[in-house]
Amino acid sequence: MVVLVIGGAGFIGSSLVRELSKEEEVVVYDLLTYAGRTENLQGVKHVLVKGDVASRELHDVVEKYSPHTVINLAAETHVDRSIYSPENFVRTNVLGALNVLEASRRFGFRYVHVSTDEVYGEECADEQAPLNPSSPYSASKASADLLVKAYVRTYSLDAFIVRPSNNYGPRQYPEKMIPKAVIRTLLGMSVPVYGDGKQERDWIYVEDTAKVISTLAREGRKGEVYNLPGNNVVNNLELLRTLGEVMGVEIRLKFVNDRPGHDRRYCMRNTKLNYHVTPLREGLERTVRWYRENRWWWEPLIKDRFFLEDEPWREGR
Ligand SMILES: NC(=O)c1ccc[n+]([C@@H]2O[C@H](COP(=O)([O-])OP(=O)(O)OC[C@H]3O[C@@H](n4cnc5c(N)ncnc54)[C@H](O)[C@@H]3O)[C@@H](O)[C@H]2O)c1
Structure with a gap:
C-alpha cells in the first residue's frame, strides 16, 4: 500500500513523510526546487522520484506505484516571491493541481489537497467562508481549491482540501x-x-500539521474542507x-x-x-x-x- 507525497522534500512535506513512513510505504515526487532538498529526508524511509507536478511524468509515476492516496504539497510557497515574480506560482500551484486531479480521474486514487488559510483573506473564516485571496500566492492556492471542488462535483472524485495556518519548525527555508x-x-x-x-x-508547529494530515489521509471525507488553525x-x-x-x-x-x-x-x-x-x-x-x-x-x-x-x-x- 503506497502513499505518494508530491512536494515531500519541502518543509511540511518532509515532516509529513517522517510521520507517514512509520506505517506506510511512501513515494516522494518532488522537483527539488530551491525549497525541496534531499537533506530534509535524511534518515527517513522513502523512495524519491524527481519530477514536476505539472508534467505528464506524474501519470507515469502513479501508474508505476499505484498509490491508494496522493497528498499534494508541491507549491511555490513564498508570498514575497509571488509579488516579485508570479508566473511560476500559477504554473505549479494551479496547473500542477489540475494535473494531479486529472491523474486522479484517470487512476482513481484518493486526493488530499493541501491549501492554506491565506485563501480566506483577512476575514474570520469557518470552512464554508468565501475565498478572498490578496497575494498572487494565495490567489493561486484559491484557484486550485476551486478546481478541486469542481472535480469532486463534476467527476465525483474522492478528493478533499486541508487548510493549515502558518507553520513553523525545523527545516523551513530561511x-x-x-x-x-x-x-x-x-x-x-x-x-x-x-x-x-x-x-x-x-502559528502551528509543523509536526502537529503532519500528524493531522496523516490522519486525514486515512479518515478525511470526500468533498470536505478541513481548516487547521494553530490556535496561537x-x-x-x-x-x-x-x-x-x-x-x-x-x-x-x-x-x-x-x-x-x-x-x-x-x-x-x-x-x-x-x-x-x-x-x-x-x-x-x-x-x-x-x-x-x-x-x-x-x-x-x-x-x-x-x-x-x-x-x-x-x-x-
Ligand atoms: N509553510 C506554511 O506556513 C504553509 C501554511 C499553509 C499551507 N502551506 C502549504 O503547504 C504546502 C507545503 O508548504 P511548505 O511550506 O512545505 O513549502 P516548501 O516551499 O518548503 O516546499 C515546497 C515543495 O514543493 C516542491 N515543488 C515546488 N515546485 C514543484 C513542482 N513544479 N513539481 C514538484 N514539486 C515542486 C519543492 O521542491 C518543495 O519540496 C504548500 O502547498 C503550501 O501552500 C504552507
Whole structure:
C-alpha cells in the first residue's frame, strides 16, 4: 500500500513523510526546487522520484506505484516571491493541481489537497467562508481549491482540501519569517519588520500539521474542507519578542516598508477536527534548538536574496 507525497522534500512535506513512513510505504515526487532538498529526508524511509507536478511524468509515476492516496504539497510557497515574480506560482500551484486531479480521474486514487488559510483573506473564516485571496500566492492556492471542488462535483472524485495556518519548525527555508529571524539573529544581523509589525498570524508547529494530515489521509471525507488553525494567534512584534526571550537575546528590529497587499490578519476557525497543538513557546524552543544545532543545513542557503534583503519583493534592487 503506497502513499505518494508530491512536494515531500519541502518543509511540511518532509515532516509529513517522517510521520507517514512509520506505517506506510511512501513515494516522494518532488522537483527539488530551491525549497525541496534531499537533506530534509535524511534518515527517513522513502523512495524519491524527481519530477514536476505539472508534467505528464506524474501519470507515469502513479501508474508505476499505484498509490491508494496522493497528498499534494508541491507549491511555490513564498508570498514575497509571488509579488516579485508570479508566473511560476500559477504554473505549479494551479496547473500542477489540475494535473494531479486529472491523474486522479484517470487512476482513481484518493486526493488530499493541501491549501492554506491565506485563501480566506483577512476575514474570520469557518470552512464554508468565501475565498478572498490578496497575494498572487494565495490567489493561486484559491484557484486550485476551486478546481478541486469542481472535480469532486463534476467527476465525483474522492478528493478533499486541508487548510493549515502558518507553520513553523525545523527545516523551513530561511526566506520565511521565523527561520529568517532566528538565523539572522544568530549571525548578528537585524531582522526586518514589515510595516508596523502588528499583522496577526496563527502559528502551528509543523509536526502537529503532519500528524493531522496523516490522519486525514486515512479518515478525511470526500468533498470536505478541513481548516487547521494553530490556535496561537500573535502579531509579528509579539512573536519576535517571544522568540528573543527563547533565544536569550534581544532581537534587533529594523522597520521597513510594508509589503504590497499584506493581510493584517488571518483568522480561521476549525469546526470539524480535534488535534493537539503545541504551545507557541514550546514549539519555538524546539525550532531554535534545531537551527542552532544544524548550521550545516542552513549555511549554504544564506546567500539567497529572499533571506538577505530587507524588502526582497522589490524589483531591480
Ligand atoms: N509553510 C506554511 O506556513 C504553509 C501554511 C499553509 C499551507 N502551506 C502549504 O503547504 C504546502 C507545503 O508548504 P511548505 O511550506 O512545505 O513549502 P516548501 O516551499 O518548503 O516546499 C515546497 C515543495 O514543493 C516542491 N515543488 C515546488 N515546485 C514543484 C513542482 N513544479 N513539481 C514538484 N514539486 C515542486 C519543492 O521542491 C518543495 O519540496 C504548500 O502547498 C503550501 O501552500 C504552507
